[in-house]
Amino acid sequence: MEFIDVHSHFESIGSEIEKLLSSVRIRVVCVATDKESSLNIIQNGLPYAFVGVHPSCAGSDEDISWLNEIAAVAFGIGETGLDPKYGPLEPQEKIFMKQLDIAEKLQKPVQVHSRNAAKKCLEILGSYKLSRVLMHWFDQEELTKEVNSMGYFASFGPALLYSKKLERIVEKIDTSLILTESDYPIQYTPLRGMSGPVLIPSVVFKVSQILGYKFGDMAELIADNAERFLGRVNSTNAPTPSKA
């Protein structure tokens, strides 16, 4: 059985990531938040490197010419997006769009942070010809239909283990678009502060329970979705999951 963590913030090879990766077979996609973490991820040769500027860093990282240079060798662009928690959206939008320009030009996948700003994010994303988009930690139930029709992936993390709203979203998102993530190093208080990719099998299990699929089939389907998001295959190979 294979698992995928499509969004975690490891920045260097060290005992932490090695311990985690040796304990369970979970592939990890490493996502940056600013210039420093982007360079770290590339220089340390971390797997599936996504480079970019998180909305919380958009104010301090206005000149993103450095991103042009490293985006070419990265796997994708992110974490980028919008979040009113970090200040006015207008300056964030500028940085977001600059990153989407690069993603469009290079036809790289994008990871989008859209907390309380998913509508605006989708509006902006829709004006680009992007190859693949992931709405990371997607939690705006009323926009599920739009995400499905745009064919964007949506990732669910450990919060799914206790959030009824996320459960409802999982029910509505096309199963071919569901991915799993930990958003490491975020610690989940209702899960007694646990964090990291070790939680991924539990998230997959929860998705299988919600949709009524067998655990193994669900894991296979999500791994297949990840292959498409990462651009390693174009069409689905996963068998239709059977009901548990």
Ligand SMILES: [Zn+2]
């Ligand atoms: Zn993140």
